[in-house]
Amino acid sequence: MLMLPAFLLAVTGLTTSNPTIVGEEGRVARPPEGIVRVTRHPFLIGVGLWAVVHLIANGDLASFIFFGSLAVTALAGTVSIDAKRRRALGPAWLSFAAQTSIVPFAAIAAGRTRFKPDEIAAWQWVAAIITYGLFLGGHSYIFGVSPLPG
Numbered sequence: 001m002l003m004l005p006a007f008l009l010a011v012t013g014l015t016t017s018n019p020t021i022v023g024e025e026g027r028v029a030r031p032p033e034g035i036v037r038v039t040r041h042p043f044l045i046g047v048g049l050w051a052v053v054h055l056i057a058n059g060d061l062a063s064f065i066f067f068g069s070l071a072v073t074a075l076a077g078t079v080s081i082d083a084k085r086r087r088a089l090g091p092a093w094l095s096f097a098a099q100t101s102i103v104p105f106a107a108i109a110a111g112r113t114r115f116k117p118d119e120i121a122a123w124q125w126v127a128a129i130i131t132y133g134l135f136l137g138g139h140s141y142i143f144g145v146s147p148l149p150g
Helices: 003-014 025-029 042-058 061-089 091-099 122-143
Strands: none
Touching: 003 042, 003 122, 025 061, 025 091, 042 061, 061 091
16 A cells, blocks of 8 residues: 555656755755655655565565665665755755655645645656556566565
């Protein structure tokens, strides 16, 4: 159930301009839009969610090391990027960060921004759902294990 949101975050995060992305720092003066309203680190949160779900589902030592490392790297990366942007961009970053959040939907729940699903292009929703479907359907062929029960 949590893999679809992980794919939605990761795919839309990869395809949305965002001042947390290398080379996109100049966007910090613009108001957040699309998936960045949900979380300012959509790709990393998506990868972190993906890793945590796999860690829980598998539960063995190899999975703990592999998926645990990915989860820590992705989630710690959000804090690291924020610190770097705060140092490099100063007040502009503080303004952007005040309108967004690391934790998905926290800025929306706090009233600092509004979720506007129409700001996420239809092709991004479709691309995320297709990618999810391909991985779900091909999981047993690619990785040798079915993610589906039974």
